[in-house]
Amino acid sequence: MSNEMINFLSTLISYPSISSNPNNSQDSKNLANFIIDSYTNLGFKMELIDNLIEGKNPLIFGKFGDDPNKKTIMFYSHYDVQPASIQDGWDTEPFDLIEKSDGYVYARGASDDKGPITATYFAMKELLETTSDIPVNIAILYEGEEESSSHGFEQTVYKNKSFFSDIDGILILDTSWFTDHRPSLDYGLRGLTYMAINVSGPNKDQHSGLVGGTIREPMSDLISILSKLIDSDGNVQVDGFYDDVLPLSDAENELYDKIDFNINDYVSYLGRNSLFQQNSKTTLMNMWRNPSLSIHGIQGAFSGSGSKTVVPASVTGKVSMRLVPNQDPKTISEIFIAYVNKIVENMNTPNSISVEPIGLGEWWYGDVNNFLFESAKSAIENYWGKEPNYVRSGGSIPIIPFMEKTFNAPAIGLPVGQSSDGAHSQNERLRIENLVGAKHVIINLLNKISNLN
Amino acid sequence: MSNEMINFLSTLISYPSISSNPNNSQDSKNLANFIIDSYTNLGFKMELIDNLIEGKNPLIFGKFGDDPNKKTIMFYSHYDVQPASIQDGWDTEPFDLIEKSDGYVYARGASDDKGPITATYFAMKELLETTSDIPVNIAILYEGEEESSSHGFEQTVYKNKSFFSDIDGILILDTSWFTDHRPSLDYGLRGLTYMAINVSGPNKDQHSGLVGGTIREPMSDLISILSKLIDSDGNVQVDGFYDDVLPLSDAENELYDKIDFNINDYVSYLGRNSLFQQNSKTTLMNMWRNPSLSIHGIQGAFSGSGSKTVVPASVTGKVSMRLVPNQDPKTISEIFIAYVNKIVENMNTPNSISVEPIGLGEWWYGDVNNFLFESAKSAIENYWGKEPNYVRSGGSIPIIPFMEKTFNAPAIGLPVGQSSDGAHSQNERLRIENLVGAKHVIINLLNKISNLN
Structure with missing residues (x-):
């Protein structure tokens, strides 16, 4: 057969x-x-x-x-x-x-x-x-x-x-x-909410010899916003982000005890031990049952090799969050926008900043x-x-x-x-x-x- | 003739x-x-x-x-x-x-x-x-x-x-x-010191579905460092950065009073009033006689359109400083490295971080x-x-x-x-x-x- x-x-x-x-x-x-x-x-x-x-x-x-x-x-x-x-x-x-x-x-x-x-x-x-x-x-x-x-x-x-x-x-x-x-x-x-944060300044790309020190650059505004999204322990800083996360039940907790998962194999696959938790069970939970936030990159800024002195006119930060029960991707998108808008208010910046979801998945x-x-x-x-x-x-x-x-x-x-x-x-x-x-x-x-x- | x-x-x-x-x-x-x-x-x-x-x-x-x-x-x-x-x-x-x-x-x-x-x-x-x-x-x-x-x-x-x-x-x-x-x-x-900040994590680019929440991502470490280089008023945060800047003399101060420079023309050229100072004279000084710092972009991260969920393995932040008398480009490069290294020590990150000058100009x-x-x-x-x-x-x-x-x-x-x-x-x-x-x-x-x- x-x-x-x-x-x-x-x-x-x-x-x-x-x-x-x-x-x-x-x-x-x-x-x-x-x-x-x-x-x-x-x-x-x-x-x-x-x-x-x-x-x-x-x-x-x-x-x-x-x-x-x-x-x-x-x-x-x-x-x-x-x-x-x-x-x-x-x-x-x-x-x-x-x-x-x-x-x-x-x-x-x-x-x-x-x-x-x-x-x-x-x-x-x-x-x-x-x-x-x-x-x-x-x-x-x-x-x-x-x-x-x-x-x-x-x-x-x-x-x-x-x-x-x-x-x-x-x-x-x-x-x-x-x-x-x-x-x-x-x-x-896990589910997904993928967001784009757009910061616009001058009409056209500029040269740091001309505008360096005179204008508030879109890139530094964007970096400032991105730096407030996650702390060094991986905790997402968006207000209310964890509100709907289903608490760990005893039954689910027990499931993890039975998983064949060797953290050393995982580290050796990654090539570096950059884990938040040096523990197989919590690492599995971080991968499967806990939400997370990643910064993927910036569109519009200089991304080549070398030392170009451009001041990008408009930049877009790409950020996604992996979601878990019972986080609703649309709700997360809304509270993310509210959180960034709150940051922007406190920044008192002349640049134009907008946030939009560019991908949602249950x-x-x-x-x-x-x-x-x-x-x-x-x-x-x-x-x-x-x-x-x-x-x-x-x-x-x-x-x-x-x-x-x-x-x-x-x-x-x-x-x-x-x-x-x-x-x-x-x-x-x-x-x-x-x-x-x-x-x-x-x-x-x-x-x-x-x-x- | x-x-x-x-x-x-x-x-x-x-x-x-x-x-x-x-x-x-x-x-x-x-x-x-x-x-x-x-x-x-x-x-x-x-x-x-x-x-x-x-x-x-x-x-x-x-x-x-x-x-x-x-x-x-x-x-x-x-x-x-x-x-x-x-x-x-x-x-x-x-x-x-x-x-x-x-x-x-x-x-x-x-x-x-x-x-x-x-x-x-x-x-x-x-x-x-x-x-x-x-x-x-x-x-x-x-x-x-x-x-x-x-x-x-x-x-x-x-x-x-x-x-x-x-x-x-x-x-x-x-x-x-x-x-x-x-x-x-x-x-x-102005002179120039152009720096590259390299952050390396895993061997290869990863997918946020796999590592999102399990590892400390190089991108968030880099963003955290970049966010500490300049404040919202354009002040460079690097320790000792302004130490050697020649104070403004009365004679130099007077030179600026005679310059034909209309700040409205400058704003209209830029297409947006994102000036740090709404004043022709101080804007000219920011352009010519004050040092500045610009973040130009990030190499190695996602820079395209769309919603790619990559977690970049290694990223390099490109930053330059425009320098003025009597800042020495090499000295600025050294204190920049020292400043970033101090940030890195406090970050307690498993990722590998290095800083190098990639351009100096008097x-x-x-x-x-x-x-x-x-x-x-x-x-x-x-x-x-x-x-x-x-x-x-x-x-x-x-x-x-x-x-x-x-x-x-x-x-x-x-x-x-x-x-x-x-x-x-x-x-x-x-x-x-x-x-x-x-x-x-x-x-x-x-x-x-x-x-x-």
Whole structure:
């Protein structure tokens, strides 16, 4: 069976469905049609759904079964991939899948995200071949723009959501185990509020020989504002920023005790011990469950090498905050603007200063005690013989909270590959054991959910 | 005579001696040889001096007279120009001199700096034709790299300085009148210390989804340092920064009362009233005689548009200080480093922080009471019928203090064109009245100096 899975995966790989390159859009469409044909042959009702954003890759919708007595489980994955070429430093041609004697297959998309699509498809195939049925109703929702900010996903899914009946749970198959040696389940992501602080002075860029000392420079005003956003311990200084942060419960606290996470590995990955907390547990909490603020850079100022003596006329500071339950990105954006405006009032500056949000994303916080999570945990324990790591992520995937809201159903992340797969790097790989294991875990999981009925 | 001068200037203009473009180096060399031939025909001893920096334009050295009873006056100008092409928005071909009915000639280099060379040459020619002699010994020092940071000037002049005998005074012909309607004399420039503050954290750029909240980010450390360099009134916070600033004397104070300077014009040029002082005199002092600090930008951080969530691994803040008598650029660099290091100690940061000077330039402060300045003032009053503006500049021209030291002689700036000439812009121009006037002022000036003997 693993040979058959590898052959199928190899076919998915052979379509260079690079969403960031418009030249590959026909490859993406061909791949989408191949996936549709494959599921159709299993008896699924499939549709290729045009992306509402012109020129962006279509979505794949599918379903199997409509028994009202069964739960309906949705599978989310993406069929597009990051760019790759052998000139980037790959050992082998990235769109030719290679099986090596180390137990891994190597190719762009092997782990992110064509392996998970393969595991799902073969779980369905095996269930249908061995029991002539699937124990739950299935919904398939695959997109082709995940590696390009999921362009068009939300509006296209929202408009076509009537394709699906009631959804009971959503499985996100698009992450990796937190470590190489223990399976994981994902239950949370941080949200994001990205702000731009604009400071405008003279009409045009000036020269410090002319205006140095005569005018209040926009750059020093901006630096002054940026310096008041975060203290040296990483505490965000925006008034009210922490008001809505969900306090740590005993139950959540205990979850962190069980995580495989070695702070020394993290420091050695970073190359410098610049951690706020020299403690694995608090560092994990800082990454996953605590909000943060980062200053990314300044637009409009001199950013080259050398010693240019320009006085920039207008500069924009770029700042983002990673948010956690129950911080609302829009509310955070509002209190950020109020905080900066208060600073500006006290500055008494002649420059013009404005603040605007340029990106908002919802956090996601799954329930580790609902039927979906409990069934997945049990399915993983059955197959792998160990309890999964309960994992959140410090990053943001706004489509997950969007899907939970749109389908009014809980989501969990069910990772397939390992942390070392190199999803966006050269020589991306997937352990065959993980590919086969994911198929079994999916079958176990669906059977367990079916038994809950 | 003005037709002859315009024809000569037109020939100088016709060589596109753009020093920033290596393709024009033959044009520059041809122009240098034309100037050498012209002076040689007057009886000058001329030499083309190779620039010690390979590929950079040669220097022109010249002398006339070696009477030990006469003073020796050196003329500095440059024969290279800023780039120009009709595509940049010129009304006429920039290397074809055009005389218009408004009394101006238009061409790249007309004012900066081929007009001043023409005025000097015709002053010499007229003295020799009318009196068969020049009343002082003359030294000519022209360079061809002024518009490209005077590459190779200092080392080449220093190595070849024995070409010249004792120099008594240096006339810098490379500036413009401070206003359009009144001649100026330049007696000062600010110096410069340009510093780079480097903050290094992780090995590689990170993503705020991964490290936001876990590490002390280099960017927030840098912002914190930059925010402590200057206060909201423009006062530099570096300990000891003002220690060596020459106090304002009554005599200097009085100079400012006579300057034609309208603060409203300055504000309207800037496009915003962001002045520290709403007062013409103190604004002029801030520009010319007070030191300042500017933050130019940050290298290594995100500087594009949009909302990238990078956490830069290493960032470099670029800061410069304009310096005045008697601040030493090296001393300022040292106390700046000490000040930042003191901040860094109190920050207790795990990041690696270093500070280095990446540019130093001496200020220049001429004596408004020496023989050169007094003679020039009197020559200008004789010809123009008004007292010149006594002008300093906020910028830096390190070759002037270098020449004063190398030749052990005082310098003054003798401007030829007007403030509105657009020296580095489209449709650069020169008023014919100014060209002819400069010739007369030079003749008057040399006669006056001769009478001092």
